[in-house]
Amino acid sequence: MAYIVGVDIGGTFTDCAVFDSDHGSFTTAKAPTTPRNPAQGFFDAIEVASKAAGLGLEEYLRRTSILVNGTTVGTNAIVTRRGAKVGLLATKGHGEAILIMRGGGRTKGLSVDELLYVPGTQKPDRIVPRNFIEEVTERIDCRGDVVVELDEEAAEASIRRLLERGAEALAICLLWSFANPVHEQALKRIAQRLAPDMFVSCSCEVSPAIGEYGRTVATVMNAYIGPIMKQYVSEIAGRARGLGLGSEVLFAQCVGGCVPAADAAAVPLYTVDSGPVSGVAASSVLGPKMGYPNIITTDMGGTTFDVGIVYQGTALTRNQTVLEQYEMSIPMVDVVSIGAGGGSIAFIDSASEMMRVGPRSAGADPGPICYGRGGIEPTVTDANVVMGIINPDYFLGGQQRLDADAARDGIAKLAARLGLSLEKTAAGICRIVDTRMAGEIRRLTLFRGYDPREFVVFAFGGGGPTHAGVYATELGVKQVIVPLRNTAAAWSALGAFAGGVVHLYEANEYLREPVDARVLNRTFQELEDNARRQLGDEGFAPDQTVLERSIGMRYVAQVSYLEIPVPRGELEEAGVDQLLKDFESVYAQRYGEGAGYREAGIEVLKQRVRAVGLLPAIEVARHKKSRKRIESARKGERQVYWWELERFENTPIYNGDLLATGHKVSGPAIIELPYTTVPVRPAQSASIDSYGNLALKVG
Numbered sequence: 074m075a076y077i078v079g080v081d082i083g084g085t086f087t088d089c090a091v092f093d094s095d096h097g098s099f100t101t102a103k104a105p106t107t108p109r110n111p112a113q114g115f116f117d118a119i120e121v122a123s124k125a126a127g128l129g130l131e132e133y134l135r136r137t138s139i140l141v142n143g144t145t146v147g148t149n150a151i152v153t154r155r156g157a158k159v160g161l162l163a164t165k166g167h168g169e170a171i172l173i174m175r176g177g178g179r180t181k182g183l184s185v186d187e188l189l190y191v192p193g194t195q196k197p198d199r200i201v202p203r204n205f206i207e208e209v210t211e212r213i214d215c216r217g218d219v220v221v222e223l224d225e226e227a228a229e230a231s232i233r234r235l236l237e238r239g240a241e242a243l244a245i246c247l248l249w250s251f252a253n254p255v256h257e258q259a260l261k262r263i264a265q266r267l268a269p270d271m272f273v274s275c276s277c278e279v280s281p282a283i284g285e286y287g288r289t290v291a292t293v294m295n296a297y298i299g300p301i302m303k304q305y306v307s308e309i310a311g312r313a314r315g316l317g318l319g320s321e322v323l324f325a326q327c328v329g330g331c332v333p334a335a336d337a338a339a340v341p342l343y344t345v346d347s348g349p350v351s352g353v354a355a356s357s358v359l360g361p362k363m364g365y366p367n368i369i370t371t372d373m374g375g376t377t378f379d380v381g382i383v384y385q386g387t388a389l390t391r392n393q394t395v396l397e398q399y400e401m402s403i404p405m406v407d408v409v410s411i412g413a414g415g416g417s418i419a420f421i422d423s424a425s426e427m428m429r430v431g432p433r434s435a436g437a438d439p440g441p442i443c444y445g446r447g448g449i450e451p452t453v454t455d456a457n458v459v460m461g462i463i464n465p466d467y468f469l470g471g472q473q474r475l476d477a478d479a480a481r482d483g484i485a486k487l488a489a490r491l492g493l494s495l496e497k498t499a500a501g502i503c504r505i506v507d508t509r510m511a512g513e514i515r516r517l518t519l520f521r522g523y524d525p526r527e528f529v530v531f532a533f534g535g536g537g538p539t540h541a542g543v544y545a546t547e548l549g550v551k552q553v554i555v556p557l558r559n560t561a562a563a564w565s566a567l568g569a570f571a572g573g574v575v576h577l578y579e580a581n582e583y584l585r586e587p588v589d590a591r592v593l594n595r596t597f598q599e600l601e602d603n604a605r606r607q608l609g610d611e612g613f614a615p616d617q618t619v620l621e622r623s624i625g626m627r628y629v630a631q632v633s634y635l636e637i638p639v640p641r642g643e644l645e646e647a648g649v650d651q652l653l654k655d656f657e658s659v660y661a662q663r664y665g666e667g668a669g670y671r672e673a674g675i676e677v678l679k680q681r682v683r684a685v686g687l688l689p690a691i692e693v694a695r696h697k698k699s700r701k702r703i704e705s706a707r708k709g710e711r712q713v714y715w716w717e718l719e720r721f722e723n724t725p726i727y728n729g730d731l732l733a734t735g736h737k738v739s740g741p742a743i744i745e746l747p748y749t750t751v752p753v754r755p756a757q758s759a760s761i762d763s764y765g766n767l768a769l770k771v772g
Contacts, residue, residue, distance in 0.1 A: 076136050077689060079569035080118055081143040081325075081348045082111050085375020085416055085437045086535065088563035089118035092570075094138070097694055100125060101563040103469055103535075103748055106437040111146055112308050116316075135317040139688060141569040143325035143348040146305045147298040147341050151397055154198065156297035157272065160240030161201045162231060162260055164248040165208040167285065171201060171293060175286045175400075182395040197398040200293055205240060207231035209247075209260070215583075217253035229263050242272040242296040246289040251281035251581055272299035279340055280402045283581050283678065287393060287402030294401055295342040302341030310334045323574065327405035329354040329388060330575025330685060333611065342403060345396065348565050350406040353381035353388045355568030356531050356556070359693060361386040363764045365554065367528045369514060371544070372565060373536035375454075376434040378413040378510050380517050381406060382528075389521070390636065392625070404577060404681075409517050413509050415454040415536045416441055419502045421490055428491060428498075430505045442483040443475040451487060453506050455480035456499035457539060461713035461721070462743065463750050470747030500716035507540055511547040518548075522662040529554050533564035538751045538767075546771045555751055555767035557693070558729050562748030567691075573619075574611065574686035578604050584677040585629065586653070590644045596680045597622055597639070604684035613686035625679035626656045628670055634678050635659050695763045699733030706731035708745065715741050717755045732761050 075095040081088045089102040102125060104117035116130070123133030134140070150156045161171065174181075179194040187194065209228045212221035235243065243264050250257045254277035264273050273296070280291035310322045324337035325347035337344055352372040360368045360383055368383040382389045391407040393400055412432020419430045430453065439447035441454040443465065457463040458480045465475035481495060488498035518525045525548040532541030532553050538561055541553045555561045578600040584592060601620050608618050622641070627634035637655050640648070653675055660669045706727045713724040722741055729746040737760040738744060740753035744767065751767060753759045758770045 075138070076133070077139045077570055077691075078119065078122070078137050079141045079143070079325075079351070079566040080115050081351060081563065081566035081569060082106055082114060082145050083348060083374045083565075084145065084377065084434065085414070085440065087111075087114035087118040088566040089122045090560060090563040090567035090569075091122050092567070092691055094689055097692060099557055099560045099567070101560055101566075101748060103563065108149075108436070108438060111144065112305065112312065115142060115309060116312065131317045134313060135319065137318060138320060139323065139570055140313060140318055140320065141323040141325055141331045142309060143351045143565060143569040144305070144344055145348055146344075147302050148345050148396075150298045150301050151294060151345070155301070156200070157241040157300045158239050159201050159205065159242050159244055159293055159296045160232075160235030160238070161206045161289075161293060162228070162243065162245045162247075163206065163208055163289070164212065165210050167248060168206040168208040169203070170286050171206075171289045172199065172203065173286075177400070178398060181398045181400050183398070200297055200399065201244070205235060205238060207235055211247060211256045213247070213249045213253050213256060215249055215252060217249065219253070219255070223256045223259055225259065225263065228260055229267070232260075232264050232267055236268055236271075240271075242274065242299050244274045244289075244293040244296040246276040246285075246292045248285065250275075250277045251283065251288070254281075272296060272303060274299060279342060281579055281581070282392070282402040284402050287400055290399045291342060291401035291403050294345075294396070294399065295340060298341050302344065303338045306334050306338045306341075323570070325351050325569040326575065327394075327403070328390075328575055328577055328683070329357075329406050330572035331569060332574060332576070342401075346394075346405060346408060346410075347569075349377070349379035349381070349408040349410060351568035351571075352379065352533055352565035353383065353406050353408060353568070354572040355564050356381075357383045357386060357388040358568075358571040359556065359691065360531065362693060363556075363762075363766065365529050365531075369518065369525060369528045369530045369550070371510070371514065371530055371532050371537050371541060372534040373510070373532075373540060374414050374534045375416040375440075375536070376412070376414040376436060377410045378513065379408050379410045380514050381408045382517060382521070382523065384523065387638075392634075392636070407517075409513060411509060411513050413506050413513075415452065415457075417453050417506060418450045419452065419456070419484075419487060419505075420450065421487065428487065428501060428505065430502055431509070441480070443477065443480040444473075445476045445479065449483065451480070451483040451502070453502060453536070455483055456502040457750075459484055459499040459714075460496060460503070461711055461724070462539065462752055464711070464726075464745060467745055496714040496721070497716075500714060503540070504543070504716065507543040508547070510540065511544040514544065514548055522664070525550055531556055531564075533561040535562050535749050537561070538746075538749045542752060542754045542757055542769055542771055545769075549772060551770070551772035553769040553771055555749075555769065557765055558732075558767050559746040559748055562746065570688055571691055572685070573688045574608070574613070576604060576607055576684045578682045578684065580680045582677060582680050586674045586676070588649050588653075588677055590646055590649045593624070593644050593649070593677075593680065597682065600680065600682040604682050608684055608686045611686060617687045619685040619687060621683040621685070623681045623683070624652060624677060625681070626652070626675055626677055628660075629673040629676050635663065636681070693764050696734040696765060697763075698735035701733055703727075703732070703736045703738070706733075706736065711743075713741065713743060713752075715755055729767065732767070734761050734763055734765065736761050
């Protein structure tokens with residue numbers, strides 16, 4: 074068995090990335106996403122890869138040792154409100170915490186434009202209606218001591234009432250359950266006795282974190298998508314086994330890496346945003362190996378544009394996530410997304426009579442006008458076809474022919490309303506979306522204390538390489554990397570298996586200065602013992618296990634905290650002092666010199682161990698400078714509209730697969746790859762580095 078396969082289900086296309094461990098080579102494949110049955114698109118993408126290898130799907134899966142899926146099924150269920158009817162059990166007197174939303178439910182997750190008119194904002198639709206919330210008699214204090222015993226008889230009656238009202242899943246979130254989960258566990262046993270097939274979600278298993286509201290939301294969201302995800306995971310795993318896969322299907326998660334199918338079915342919330350996170354994971358694993366420790370990751374697909382940061386080889390993370398205005402306490406790789414993809418729709422705003430692009434997307438069905446599937450609204454992809462950037466005869470490597478005339482007709486309607494030429498309207502669509510993407514990158518970098526000029530941009534996804542030359546220039550970045558050329562189009566699929574199997578272990582240990590090193594050491598030891606035990610049960614030997622420690626710290630009386638890495642080994646007093654200094658340094662970088670109030674003291678809120686079970690390493694081969702002449706990669710010429718020149722220019726076209734290490738292309742030019750297109754804009758140049766990356770010099 075030689076193949077390691079990752080599949081990322083996006084909004085428009087399902088991407089497949091394959092690493093052949095016998096030959097050290099990468100291949101990629103794409104198939105249209107099938108929204109009504111995502112599993113079909115999953116296997117379609119693998120089948121495209123199998124045909125490229127000259128094998129049938131069953132034989133291909135028999136030769137596959139690792140299969141990982143990054144899925145949007147859970148995310149889509151939340152966004153489209155197609156989840157289960159959830160009943161919630163809460164401590165008496167606290168049932169309405171999820172409805173109160175800490176007072177910020179009107180504004181969480183809104184854009185700056187939306188926040189300008191606060192009276193026009195409103196809370197999101199309720200995930201749990203008030204009559205689906207039951208309060209139970211019990212109380213555990215902050216030290217984990219039982220103050221009021223659980224009234225099991227009354228709790229059973231509460232669960233029966235929820236079942237009678239039609240609850241399909243149950244969320245259990247009690248006060249201080251992360252300090253002592255005994256009452257939540259008792260409620261779960263009662264629920265499973267009354268309704269053995271019902272999905273039950275406990276906060277002590279999903280989000281064992283301080284903060285009642287964020288923990289409640291995470292627990293409810295997990296229950297909301299639980300039945301759908303359980304069915305999806307079962308279908309993927311069962312069908313893969315039936316087709317010949319000899320190993321277990323793994324599922325990508327939002328903390329990076331992947332988990333076995335049973336874990337994904339039990340806590341499906343961690344699969345939310347796993348696709349965008351996987352692109353950052355691939356960059357953090359392979360980027361430093363190729364000499365790029367500081368990376369701004371940019372993934373432009375058909376529906377969204379996703380941005381992340383890798384700093385000194387490590388992906389930045391966050392502990393709170395806002396989805397559909399609900400703020401939930403789950404750790405995840407810090408990725409922000411906006412509705413800016415190839416399928417983003419251009420339209421005339423009725424209020425301002427100005428052209429806008431996105432966030433609404435044509436998606437996979439019907440897709441852009443040029444797909445010929447019934448789309449009638451012009452998109453970014455249509456604009457690139459009109460300008461000659463995208464070759465309509467070579468879309469998806471020639472698998473699909475685009476209707477350029479239909480794209481022109483669609484954009485011509487916008488042009489007529491704006492009083493502009495066809496090509497200037499198409500260029501305007503792309504410039505609007507490029508500016509939006511540059512703004513999102515600024516928000517993630519500058520607002521967090523990072524200067525984008527100190528980074529390279531990794532451009533991946535089907536549209537990232539097509540637009541990166543513009544948004545990187547706006548940021549002052551000097552270099553864009555299209556990683557491993559055509560593999561970049563399925564970079565997130567590759568990242569699904571690049572990070573290994575990952576589990577998190579946490580302890581909410583509240584300590585104030587002076588921090589006792591013995592307490593930290595004892596807690597870390599307990600977490601690491603649990604981590605080694607679980608990875609051992611999953612078949613990982615000690616030399617295949619990596620344990621990464623971190624600690625959550627903040628200035629006393631502040632709301633949010635920062636996570637600081639902790640070195641391996643026993644901590645001494647000097648080591649604790651260094652952690653405090655590291656916290657101050659990170660705080661100053663994030664919020665500015667002098668922003669912290671040291672006199673208030675520093676407190677510890679959380680200790681965390683990130684346990685990684687190593688999968689076979691992905692190594693990128695280096696290549697010597699080629700002696701082939703670059704003319705061998707030239708495909709010909711075509712007319713391309715460059716807005717910098719304000720005219721169509723007869724532009725050389727290169728086959729990106731035939732470019733080799735040492736080749737350099739000066740702009741304006743177009744480099745075509747089977748699943749993406751890289752414009753080398755005027756005054757820019759591109760070259761192939763020793764790892765096979767396409768490096769675009771933009772500044």
